[in-house]
Amino acid sequence: xxRGLFALLLVLLVAGFLASLALGPVAIDIRAALGAIFGxxxxxxxxxxxxxxxxxxxxxxxxxxxxxxAGAALQGYLRNPLAEPGVVxxxxxxxxxxxxxxxxGLVRVFPYALPLGGLLGAGxxxxxxxxxxxxxxxTATLILAGVAVNALAGALxxxxxSLAPSPYATLEIIHWMLGGLxxxxxxxxxxxxxxxxxxxxxxxxxxxGLDALTLGEDAxxxxxxxxxGLRLRLVLGTALAVGASTAVAGVIxxxxxxxxxxxxxxxxxxxxxxxxxxxxxxxxxxxLADLAARLIVTDREIxxxxxTALIGAPFFLALVLQARRSEP
Amino acid sequence: MTRxxxxxxxVKLGTRTALERVSAAVESGEFVGLIGPNGAGKTTLLxxxxxxxxxxxxxxxxxxxxxxxxxxxxxxxxxxYLPQDGTIHWALPVxxxxxxxxxxxxxxxxxxxxxxxxxxxxxxxALDIADLAERPATRxxxxxxxxxxxxxxxxxxxEILLADEPVAGLDPYxxxxxxxxLAGLAETGTGVVVVLHDLALAARFCRRLVLLDKGRIAAEGxxxxxxxxxxxxxxxxxEAVRGSHDGSDYVLPWxxx
Numbered sequence: 001x002x003r004g005l006f007a008l009l010l011v012l013l014v015a016g017f018l019a020s021l022a023l024g025p026v027a028i029d030i031r032a033a034l035g036a037i038f039g040x041x042x043x044x045x046x047x048x049x050x051x052x053x054x055x056x057x058x059x060x061x062x063x064x065x066x067x068x069x070a071g072a073a074l075q076g077y078l079r080n081p082l083a084e085p086g087v088v089x090x091x092x093x094x095x096x097x098x099x100x101x102x103x104x105g106l107v108r109v110f111p112y113a114l115p116l117g118g119l120l121g122a123g124x125x126x127x128x129x130x131x132x133x134x135x136x137x138x139t140a141t142l143i144l145a146g147v148a149v150n151a152l153a154g155a156l157x158x159x160x161x162s163l164a165p166s167p168y169a170t171l172e173i174i175h176w177m178l179g180g181l182x183x184x185x186x187x188x189x190x191x192x193x194x195x196x197x198x199x200x201x202x203x204x205x206x207x208x209g210l211d212a213l214t215l216g217e218d219a220x221x222x223x224x225x226x227x228x229g230l231r232l233r234l235v236l237g238t239a240l241a242v243g244a245s246t247a248v249a250g251v252i253x254x255x256x257x258x259x260x261x262x263x264x265x266x267x268x269x270x271x272x273x274x275x276x277x278x279x280x281x282x283x284x285x286x287x288l289a290d291l292a293a294r295l296i297v298t299d300r301e302i303x304x305x306x307x308t309a310l311i312g313a314p315f316f317l318a319l320v321l322q323a324r325r326s327e328p
Numbered sequence: 329m330t331r332x333x334x335x336x337x338x339v340k341l342g343t344r345t346a347l348e349r350v351s352a353a354v355e356s357g358e359f360v361g362l363i364g365p366n367g368a369g370k371t372t373l374l375x376x377x378x379x380x381x382x383x384x385x386x387x388x389x390x391x392x393x394x395x396x397x398x399x400x401x402x403x404x405x406x407x408x409y410l411p412q413d414g415t416i417h418w419a420l421p422v423x424x425x426x427x428x429x430x431x432x433x434x435x436x437x438x439x440x441x442x443x444x445x446x447x448x449x450x451x452x453x454a455l456d457i458a459d460l461a462e463r464p465a466t467r468x469x470x471x472x473x474x475x476x477x478x479x480x481x482x483x484x485x486x487e488i489l490l491a492d493e494p495v496a497g498l499d500p501y502x503x504x505x506x507x508x509x510l511a512g513l514a515e516t517g518t519g520v521v522v523v524l525h526d527l528a529l530a531a532r533f534c535r536r537l538v539l540l541d542k543g544r545i546a547a548e549g550x551x552x553x554x555x556x557x558x559x560x561x562x563x564x565x566x567e568a569v570r571g572s573h574d575g576s577d578y579v580l581p582w583x584x585x
Contacts, residue, residue: 269464
């Protein structure tokens with residue numbers, strides 16, 4: 001990634017971060033907001049910033065980065081620009097993992113059961129996608145694998161929903177299906193952040209291997225890349241990053257599709273260079289989308305996952321048409 | 329002096345035995361053609377020599393050490409491998425694709441140095457593709473792509489180069505160019521093994537031929553020793569026209585038998 005692009009993405013990210021702290025039902029001066037983080041200002045202000053906006057902002061940033069880098073990694077590994085945690089069902093599988101943990105009341109026993117459930121679900125999801133569409137399979141195979149994994153995870157989540165013991169449980173499960181950052185606290189940040197960080201770092205180490213995979217598996221292996229090691233890091237890294245994200249925020253689709261697509265040309269089409277760029281771009285896009293979800297309708301909030309799907313699905317459609325034209 | 333040798337190699341692909349007790353070797357400065365009809369096991373033997381398939385029996389050694397005992401990076405630096413019908417999955421500029429050949433020589437977090445770029449550039453000009461440097465690799469003709477991928481393999485400066493049908497899809501001019509270049513590479517000390525379907529090119533350029541048939545070695549030796557009328561009939565089921573021109577022999581497949 002060139003220095004210019006890196007600087008530009010960083011500036012956008014900081015701007016998004018500050019805007020996310022300052023804007024909402026009540027607009028807050030940026031300096032006052034930053035002061036509140038360090039304990040200055042009136043009680044009410046500190047409450048809004050520390051209890052509501054800061055956790056939400058941190059989560060949007062971390063989850064966006066996780067989805068961006070996981071999308072770029074999946075695309076590089078499967079050598080297909082349509083791979084994305086949401087589209088291929090990894091997010092839905094992660095959400096299912098969290099729903100299962102919630103449904104059986106494991107969260108009350110052990111709070112980290114939630115991200116671990118998401119991680120396990122997402123891990124199984126990536127593994128299934130790899131088994132169905134790995135080895136540079138065609139776009140059609142990949143989409144079919146995504147349909148299958150999404151359908152399976154969706155069906156099991158719907159089962160939990162229809163057996164939900166109370167209206168409260170129903171609402172919680174729907175939250176995972178729709179995806180959003182409403183009412184997330186610092187507890188959620190501490191639950192998700194360590195896993196997301198570990199996953200993102202693991203995925204960032206794939207750069208060299210993904211570059212080599214541009215020339216196919218045999219060529220990559222002959223250049224010293226361990227395919228088994230690469231696959232293991234991909235599955236683990238995606239499970240950690242996407243699993244922890246969906247465990248606290250539910251399914252937020254299409255970020256991992258749109259961001260790498262927008263940035264690919266700017267990093268010279270190198271799948272390795274796309275990783276960190278997509279993490280930065282994903283964080284920025286998710287911050288902005290969450291801001292929009294807060295601000296578009298004034299009396300109620302749109303779920304973030306719904307908003308990203310509304311923007312992302314037509315984008316996905318356009319990409320499918322493009323892929324269909326280029327495949328004979 | 330480097331010597332890559334397969335001894336008593338047996339390879340199974342699923343339940344099918346692709347190679348059965350095959351022994352073959354290549355040394356620095358040799359130009360070996362690996363020939364045989366479709367499905368004879370040429371690609372499997374080349375992949376086994378590159379360490380890409382685990383043999384059922386037998387071994388592959390580089391000098392005296394088994395390939396499996398070599399570190400991945402060490403092996404990647406010493407053995408170059410050019411797969412058949414290589415695809416380039418992203419629209420990288422051609423120069424970046426060729427530069428990837430330097431990967432085995434870079435540390436985990438190194439960037440390609442000016443020296444690496446110079447090596448990649450000279451591989452490109454050697455194959456007549458310097459003017460394609462900025463072209464997206466997904467927008468190349470078949471012949472251009474074949475030369476770009478060969479340049480990638482050459483950029484790694486391997487001691488032994490294993491190339492699977494490097495001239496497939498090339499026009500006569502570029503077939504001759506690639507073969508001349510590979511022969512030149514062998515003259516300067518690289519060991520070269522090429523899988524070839526074109527018997528005329530194999531006879532004209534390779535010093536030694538290894539003829540595979542149904543997973544076994546049917547013959548090995550100089551082109552004249554290997555490409556006899558009887559063997560072409562038995563293995564390839566063809567009859568060839570032969571003659572000599574400018575002091576070297578040629579073989580031209582003529583009719584089926």
